[in-house]
Amino acid sequence: MAEYLSPGVYVEEIDAGPRPIAGVSTSTAGMVGVTARGPSTGKPRLVTNFLEFQNTFGGFLPEPAAHVRDAWAGDHAEGGRWWLFPLAVKGFFDNGGRRLYVKRVVSGGAKAAFGTLAQGLVSPVAADAAPGADRLRLGHLLGFAGTGQQVQVFRGDDGRAVHTATVTAYETATGRVTLDQPLPAEVRASRGDYVQVGERGTGRTLRFTAVSPGTWGDGVQVRVQPVAAAALPVLPEPAEGGLFVTRLAEDAPEDSATVTVTAAAGLDPATLPGEVWAQIGAGRHQVQVGPAADGLVTLTLPAGTAHPAWQAGLTVRRVRRGNTSPGRTLRVGGASRLYPGAVVQLDDGTALTRRTVETVTGDTVAFDGETPGTFFESDRVHLVEAEVSTRFTGPGGAPVTEHFTGLRLGGDGPSSLVTALAARSQLVRAESLPDLSADPARFPVPATGSWLTLADGDDAYESLTTADFAGADGGSGRRTGIVALEDIDEVAVCAVPGLWSGTVESALVTHCEQLGDRFAVLDPRDGLDIEGVLAFREPFDTRYAALYHPWLVVRDPATLRDVEVPPSGHLAGVYARVDVERGVHKAPANVVVRGIRQTDGFAQDITRRHQDLLNPRGVNALRFFPGLGHRVWGARTLSSDSSWKYVNVRRLFLYLEESIDEGTQWVVFEPNDESLWALVRQTVGNFLTTVWRSGALAGTTADEAFFVACDRTTMTEDDLANGRLVCVVGVAPVHPAEFVIFRIQQKTRETQIS
Incomplete structure (x- = not known):
C-alpha cells in the first residue's frame, strides 16, 4: 500500500480488469x-x-x-x-x-576432424603477375626484414616452387615487393600462390578442431596470418622544435647539391636543431638550412647525395626525429593501443624490425631491444596481431567463410584467438600448444601450403x-x-x-x-x-x-x-x-x-x-x-479412450491448457480472495470466448461452449489454508465430421386435386 506522508498530489497507476491470455503457437x-x-x-x-x-x-x-x-x-x-x-x-x-x-x-x-599448425612465415600473393614481372603484391609484409630478404614463391595448388629471389625494395602500405630476378612463370592469386620466407619449423603452435564431430570437418580449411591491427605514428622528440612546409622555388637538376625553396614559417636556422631532415618528393634527406634572402632559402644536401631531378613547386616539408640515437624507447601516438607483450614492427623505409613491448607509460613505449637507427615522425609502428580465416563448402550447402581479425595469440581474454573462436566461429575451435609465438617470423602455418585442411573426422555410424x-x-x-x-x-x-x-x-x-x-x-x-x-x-x-x-x-x-x-x-x-x-481445432x-x-x-x-x-x-x-x-x-490418435480419439480434439486441449498456463502466471502469490477469483474467471472466460468465436468450440452461445468456475464451490477451506486456488474449466470441443452420411430415399409423386 502506498504511503502518504506529506501533503501533495499523488499520481498512481493501478491495474484494472483482467489480463488478456495470448494463445500459444501450435505449429512449432x-x-x-x-x-x-x-x-x-x-x-x-x-x-x-x-x-x-x-x-x-x-x-x-x-x-x-x-x-x-x-x-x-x-x-x-x-x-x-x-x-x-x-x-x-x-x-x-x-x-x-x-x-x-x-x-x-x-x-x-564420433570424432571431430582436427589439424595442427607448425611455424614459419608465409604471405599470400594478393594480385596476379605475368612471367617476366619483377614486382609482386603480397597480403602482408609482417615478419619480413626489408631489403636484402630472400623469398621463395610457391604455387598454391600443388606446392611446387616457382621462383627464388631477393627483395630489393618494398612498399609497406601496398604490400608490393621488387625482386632482383624476374618471375620465370605466371603467379596467380586465385590459385592460392604464396611467398615463403626461410624454412618452416617443426614446433607445434595451434591445434584446430571442427566445431562438431563427423567427416564433414574434413572439408574445413583454416589459415592464420599476421595482420597490422594498428599503424601508429612515431612522435617527435620535444627538442626537435617546430615544422616547416614550403615548395621548391626553382628546378633542381639531378644529384644537385643544393635546392632553393621559398621562405616559410619555421624555416629559420636559428630555431632549428643542428641536424634537420626534409621530405623532398618521395625521398627523405638531411639538409643544412641557409639564411633567408629575398624570400628564398637554400638547402644544402650532404655531398654525394643522389636524387632525381626535381621541378619547381614540389612540396618540401620537415620531418622530425623520434629518436636522436638508438635506444629502447620511442614516443608513439595512440600508444594506448599497445600492451605489454605486444609484438610490433618498426619500418624506417629500408628495413623492417620486430620488437616486443615491455611497458607503456603515457605515449612512451619501452621495447625489449634497441630501436635500430633513427626513426622519424613519418615512420609507423605496426601492431602485429593475428587474423584467422576459415572456409567450408559442403555438398548442397552454401559456402561458409569466416574472418576474425585483431586477435591475440596468447592470453585468455575476449580478444585472444582461442576465446574469440570459441565464442564466434561456426566451424572451428582452437587450442594453444607449447611452441606458440606471436613473432610473425614464427607464426602458426601448416607444414605445407598456406591453408590447413582438417582431417580424420569420423561419424562412427x-x-x-x-x-x-x-x-x-x-x-x-x-x-x-x-x-x-x-x-x-x-x-x-x-x-x-x-x-x-x-x-x-x-x-x-x-x-x-x-x-x-x-x-x-x-x-x-x-x-x-x-x-x-x-x-x-x-x-x-x-x-x-x-x-x-x-x-x-x-x-x-x-x-x-x-x-x-x-x-x-x-x-x-x-x-x-x-x-x-484454419486453426488447431481443424482436423489435419x-x-x-x-x-x-x-x-x-x-x-x-x-x-x-x-x-x-x-x-x-x-x-x-x-x-x-x-x-x-x-x-x-x-485424424485419429492412438488412444483407446473414445474421448480422445481425434487428433484435433487432443491438440485443441493442449493449446487451451498451455495458453491458460502461460497467461495466468501473474496469479501466483496474489491474495487468494473473491476479487482474485473474479479476475481469474473473467481472464479465462474472455480467452475462451475468443476461442469459441473462432469456431473451435461447439455451441450457439458462449454458455453452451464452455464454463469457468472459480469460487467457494471449487475450493474448500483446506485448499485456501494450503494456498491453492482451484479453477474448474469445461469446454465443448468441435469434433470432425469423420463420417458424412446422406440418407436418400424414394419419394412417390402424389397427385393433388384442387
Missing part, C-alpha cells in the same frame, strides 16, 4: 535425427526454412555403408532409416512448416544406437536426443523421422505425456502390409500420438532417384499448415500432401476396404483420390 515442431554436420551439444537449434537447415546442419545424407544400412533397415523391432532425416525436414517445410527445432544425433564414437536417439538428461543445455526437446517450451509437435524402433518411439511418447504440452507423430516400419501395420500399432495406447501409413515417395535431390521416406516429417508440416490456415485431414511424386506419391495404395480395418484401430491412412490428389485421410 521439434525433430531429432542424424545430420551431416551442425551443433551436437547445447539446446536444439531453430531453423525456419530448408536452406537455413542446410547451412546449419548440412545437406542430404548418402546411404551409410551396406553393413550399417542392413543392420538398421533389417531390424524389425529396433531399426530405422535415419539417413532419410534431411528429406523429412524438407517435407516439413514443403507442407507449410515454418518453425522447426532440430536436435542433431551423433554416435558416441557403426556405433550409433537407439540410445543415442532416445537421449539422456544432463540438465538444461546438456540434454541429448529426444530428451533435449524439453529445453524448448514452444515445441508443439514432435517426431523422430525414419525410426520405427520401439525404444525410440516409446521414449517420444513418454516425452509428450510427461510434459503434457506436445503431440507426437510416429512412423511405422517401411514396407508393411495392412496386417503388419496393425500389428505394429498394437503396443501403443496414448492420447499424445498419431500413426500414419504408408510411407511416401519423393525425389532425392542428391541422387536424383525416387526414394521412400517416412511420413512424420511431411505430416508435421501438414499440422503446421492447417493450424495457420482431407488436405493434400505436398513435396511427393505427382503419381504414385504413396508407397502403397490404400483402398476403402483397407481403411475399414485401419481407421477403427487408430491408424491414419494416406490415400490417393483421382482428381483430388494425395490426401491425408485420417
Whole structure:
C-alpha cells in the first residue's frame, strides 16, 4: 500500500480488469535425427526454412555403408532409416512448416576432424603477375626484414616452387615487393600462390578442431596470418622544435647539391636543431638550412647525395626525429593501443624490425631491444596481431567463410584467438600448444601450403544406437536426443523421422505425456502390409500420438532417384499448415500432401476396404483420390479412450491448457480472495470466448461452449489454508465430421386435386 506522508498530489497507476491470455503457437515442431554436420551439444537449434537447415546442419545424407544400412533397415523391432532425416525436414517445410527445432544425433564414437599448425612465415600473393614481372603484391609484409630478404614463391595448388629471389625494395602500405630476378612463370592469386620466407619449423603452435564431430570437418580449411591491427605514428622528440612546409622555388637538376625553396614559417636556422631532415618528393634527406634572402632559402644536401631531378613547386616539408640515437624507447601516438607483450614492427623505409613491448607509460613505449637507427615522425609502428580465416563448402550447402581479425595469440581474454573462436566461429575451435609465438617470423602455418585442411573426422555410424536417439538428461543445455526437446517450451509437435524402433518411439511418447504440452507423430516400419501395420500399432495406447501409413515417395535431390521416406516429417508440416490456415481445432485431414511424386506419391495404395480395418484401430491412412490428389485421410490418435480419439480434439486441449498456463502466471502469490477469483474467471472466460468465436468450440452461445468456475464451490477451506486456488474449466470441443452420411430415399409423386 502506498504511503502518504506529506501533503501533495499523488499520481498512481493501478491495474484494472483482467489480463488478456495470448494463445500459444501450435505449429512449432521439434525433430531429432542424424545430420551431416551442425551443433551436437547445447539446446536444439531453430531453423525456419530448408536452406537455413542446410547451412546449419548440412545437406542430404548418402546411404551409410551396406553393413550399417542392413543392420538398421533389417531390424524389425529396433531399426530405422535415419539417413532419410534431411528429406523429412524438407517435407516439413514443403507442407507449410515454418518453425522447426532440430536436435542433431551423433554416435558416441564420433570424432571431430582436427589439424595442427607448425611455424614459419608465409604471405599470400594478393594480385596476379605475368612471367617476366619483377614486382609482386603480397597480403602482408609482417615478419619480413626489408631489403636484402630472400623469398621463395610457391604455387598454391600443388606446392611446387616457382621462383627464388631477393627483395630489393618494398612498399609497406601496398604490400608490393621488387625482386632482383624476374618471375620465370605466371603467379596467380586465385590459385592460392604464396611467398615463403626461410624454412618452416617443426614446433607445434595451434591445434584446430571442427566445431562438431563427423567427416564433414574434413572439408574445413583454416589459415592464420599476421595482420597490422594498428599503424601508429612515431612522435617527435620535444627538442626537435617546430615544422616547416614550403615548395621548391626553382628546378633542381639531378644529384644537385643544393635546392632553393621559398621562405616559410619555421624555416629559420636559428630555431632549428643542428641536424634537420626534409621530405623532398618521395625521398627523405638531411639538409643544412641557409639564411633567408629575398624570400628564398637554400638547402644544402650532404655531398654525394643522389636524387632525381626535381621541378619547381614540389612540396618540401620537415620531418622530425623520434629518436636522436638508438635506444629502447620511442614516443608513439595512440600508444594506448599497445600492451605489454605486444609484438610490433618498426619500418624506417629500408628495413623492417620486430620488437616486443615491455611497458607503456603515457605515449612512451619501452621495447625489449634497441630501436635500430633513427626513426622519424613519418615512420609507423605496426601492431602485429593475428587474423584467422576459415572456409567450408559442403555438398548442397552454401559456402561458409569466416574472418576474425585483431586477435591475440596468447592470453585468455575476449580478444585472444582461442576465446574469440570459441565464442564466434561456426566451424572451428582452437587450442594453444607449447611452441606458440606471436613473432610473425614464427607464426602458426601448416607444414605445407598456406591453408590447413582438417582431417580424420569420423561419424562412427557403426556405433550409433537407439540410445543415442532416445537421449539422456544432463540438465538444461546438456540434454541429448529426444530428451533435449524439453529445453524448448514452444515445441508443439514432435517426431523422430525414419525410426520405427520401439525404444525410440516409446521414449517420444513418454516425452509428450510427461510434459503434457506436445503431440507426437510416429512412423511405422517401411514396407508393411495392412496386417503388419496393425500389428505394429498394437503396443501403443496414448492420447499424445498419431500413426500414419504408408510411407511416401519423393525425389532425392542428391541422387536424383525416387526414394521412400517416412511420413512424420511431411505430416508435421501438414499440422503446421492447417493450424495457420484454419486453426488447431481443424482436423489435419482431407488436405493434400505436398513435396511427393505427382503419381504414385504413396508407397502403397490404400483402398476403402483397407481403411475399414485401419481407421477403427487408430491408424491414419494416406490415400490417393483421382482428381483430388494425395490426401491425408485420417485424424485419429492412438488412444483407446473414445474421448480422445481425434487428433484435433487432443491438440485443441493442449493449446487451451498451455495458453491458460502461460497467461495466468501473474496469479501466483496474489491474495487468494473473491476479487482474485473474479479476475481469474473473467481472464479465462474472455480467452475462451475468443476461442469459441473462432469456431473451435461447439455451441450457439458462449454458455453452451464452455464454463469457468472459480469460487467457494471449487475450493474448500483446506485448499485456501494450503494456498491453492482451484479453477474448474469445461469446454465443448468441435469434433470432425469423420463420417458424412446422406440418407436418400424414394419419394412417390402424389397427385393433388384442387
